[in-house]
Each structure stands twice: as C-alpha cells, then as structure tokens.
Amino acid sequence: MRRIWPISILSILLVSCIYDAMYFLSDKDMEWMAPYSTNDTIIFTSSRGQDTMIVESKTLYNDHWPFVQNEGTDMYLGNASIKYGIQHDGELLKGDIVIIKKEEDCLYLGIHFGNRHYKCENEKELHFDSFTFEGIKYMDLIKVENSNSVLYDDYYLNTVYFIWSKSKGLVEYKYLNGDVYTFYKKIPRKK
DSSP states (O other), X not given: OTTHHHHXXXXXXXXXXBXXXXXXXXXXXXXXXXXXXXXXXXXXXXXXXXXXXXXXXXXXXXXXXXXXXXXXXXXXXXXXXEEEEEEETTEEEEEEEEEEEEETXXXXXXXXXXXXXXXXXXXXXXXXXXXXETTEEEEEEEEESTTTOEEOSOOTTOEEEEEEETTXXXXXXXXXXXXXXXXXXXXXXXX
C-alpha cells in the first residue's frame, strides 16, 4: 500500500504536466519561412534609389516534447517568425512575418511592414493574387493594402501597399510619396 501512494502521486503529476493538445507546423506551413535566413540581405530598387533589407532573425518552435514548458497553457502551438529591418533614406523600418499552428488545419499568419499590419486567422481563408515578375508568374501573392490591413500611426514612410509572396517573400511595396520599390536581388548569408 505504501508503494502505491508515491506512484499515484507521481502519475498525477506527470499527467498534469503533459499538453492536452499539440499542433505542429507542417512542411507546407514552413513554406512561409523558406525565402529567408538570418543575415540574408535583400535589395529593392526604384527609379529613385534602393532600399536594403537585412533579415535579423529567424526562429522556429516546433518541439515534439510533450511536457508543458510554460505554465498556464495546456496546448502547444508550433510557431515560426522572421524579423527584418529595411534601410530607406537613413531610416530603419521594422517588419516581421509570424505563423502559428492554432489547430490541426488552422494556420495563423501575421505580416507587418513598418506601421502596416496584416493578419489572417486561418490560412485557408487567404485570397492569393497572381503577379508576373521578371517573366515568372507567381500565384501565391498577398497584396496588403487599406482593404485588408490596419495602418497604425501616421508616418511619412508608411506604405500604400506591400506585396508578399509565400515562396519569394517581400516582392514590392509603395510608399505614400508614390515611390514603388521592387525586389532586385537576394544576397544569401555568409556561412
């Protein structure tokens, strides 16, 4: 009888330390993260000059360890993000893309560039646009503009829109002054 008591307590503690549900990012979900790696440099050009994007960090949390690591949560949600900065005329504009697996068939997507924020609670609800760029037709584009995003704060470097490709990343954006910057080239990080 004395041996049953410690085993019972240990069993109860272990069960209470295991996630009730775990949702992991799939290879298909990770396509959103594929265009960039930490320290990549991406150049955008316009008739007025060039902007330089530096990928500051790329993180992935997709751990299959079943024991709760953060108190107060009973679900594990796989997630990944890329944070970047864009140099424009001596100013630094911050941005990121975040994906979170909320349920088995539900992927949250959030993209922010400067003060413009886009979010989609479920990737299945996305409306992709097509765009021909350098002779290649992309069918996986999201044009983020006033109709589908929120613009926080009034700033002269806000964007009218930006276009994000699931496979290529940021491909084009337009500032309030009318300057349109388009992807020119990517310089991969040095290994």
